Amino acid sequence: MSTILAFSFVRYLIFTAQYVILLYVFSENFDLLNSVIFVPVSFIMNSIIPSITLAELGVREMVGLKLSEIYYNVAVVLSTLSLWIINILTPSIVGALIILTAKLFPDK
Numbered sequence: 001m002s003t004i005l006a007f008s009f010v011r012y013l014i015f016t017a018q019y020v021i022l023l024y025v026f027s028e029n030f031d032l033l034n035s036v037i038f039v040p041v042s043f044i045m046n047s048i049i050p051s052i053t054l055a056e057l058g059v060r061e062m063v064g065l066k067l068s069e070i071y072y073n074v075a076v077v078l079s080t081l082s083l084w085i086i087n088i089l090t091p092s093i094v095g096a097l098i099i100l101t102a103k104l105f106p107d108k
Helices: 002-026 032-048 053-067 073-101
Strands: none
Touching: 002 032, 002 073
8 A cells, every 4th residue: 555655656746747847948037936835726626527538628727717817718728738748648659659559460
């Protein structure tokens, strides 16, 4: 059980670090304290709101925009879009290519 919690915590730290770094990259008025508060609240809201995988992209941006008063809207949208591309779209494409090229049924 403690191993699972440790892996979950590391995953959470990685996602939080990615989001904060992307906010830093895209924002002109970056504030670390506000980011550290904004990111977990954004993650909680995205977890609470049910969505389908493709529609999740729009939900993430909406949550980010509604929660964010400290950043320009463009920075929040670009950060959430980049995070979605890095963590969901890219692994999905790689996985689909692996499955399509794998021989699932060997020739007889």
